[in-house]
Amino acid sequence: MSRVSHASPPDGFQPAPGVGFEDLIGPLFRREVDGIARFGFRVAAGHVNGRNAVHGGMLVAFADMAWGKPLAVHGYDAGWATVRLTTDFIAPAPLGAWVEASSAIIGRDGDLFTVRGEVHAGDQVLLTGSAIYKGFRRRPGD
């Protein structure tokens, strides 16, 4: 059974293959919610700490990549870089849990976007915080 099928994502989620680090910590999945990509993953053996709960490093890495996705709708087709990431850890999630991220842009100054985000498992918030991302374009303009 492949890593992807073993993760058995909820209905509506499709595999979101990435390169490099995003591939390493995957498989990640995505679905569109109001035109914005929302990401999820199933907590597997490679995601846990010594207490068999999802590792804090996995949660912050997932937040870093998932919380920036709303920038895509603003035309940042060459991606974005994280400027600042602030995360508060609320609760752990066990091996096998399905974990999702959501975020929303709450401020903008030119190419700099401030985002507020969450990582949750069902109704349980695991991580909350905010981030500043700098967007990049292949061609300047809005």
Add this chain to the structure above:
Amino acid sequence: MSRVSHASPPDGFQPAPGVGFEDLIGPLFRREVDGIARFGFRVAAGHVNGRNAVHGGMLVAFADMAWGKPLAVHGYDAGWATVRLTTDFIAPAPLGAWVEASSAIIGRDGDLFTVRGEVHAGDQVLLTGSAIYKGFRRRPGD
């Protein structure tokens, strides 16, 4: 050639095998500096973003696990959990760079420790920030 030997760590660093997520994002290495474990890794293909630089998610995950190490000298033999992690991204590092973390405890309130930390490649700071960790003991006491 194994993942570990391919990483060719600087003199003094030894493999620091971990479980779960720490194994997934490795190989990580450690050396003792003033009795505190300092961690490092060589930026490999699995650590990069689409720009062939170390992924921000890898930097924050590495910071999360490495910055807590000074708690070990306070007898927290059952590990620690991250309560808050705040990171500022200063510069990228390319594929092949050797990356290290350092941190110091700057505050304590019972089992809660505030740590200031850095992730750097040579003289170049990549990431700076702070964290709050809660330590756990197998047996209570100091």
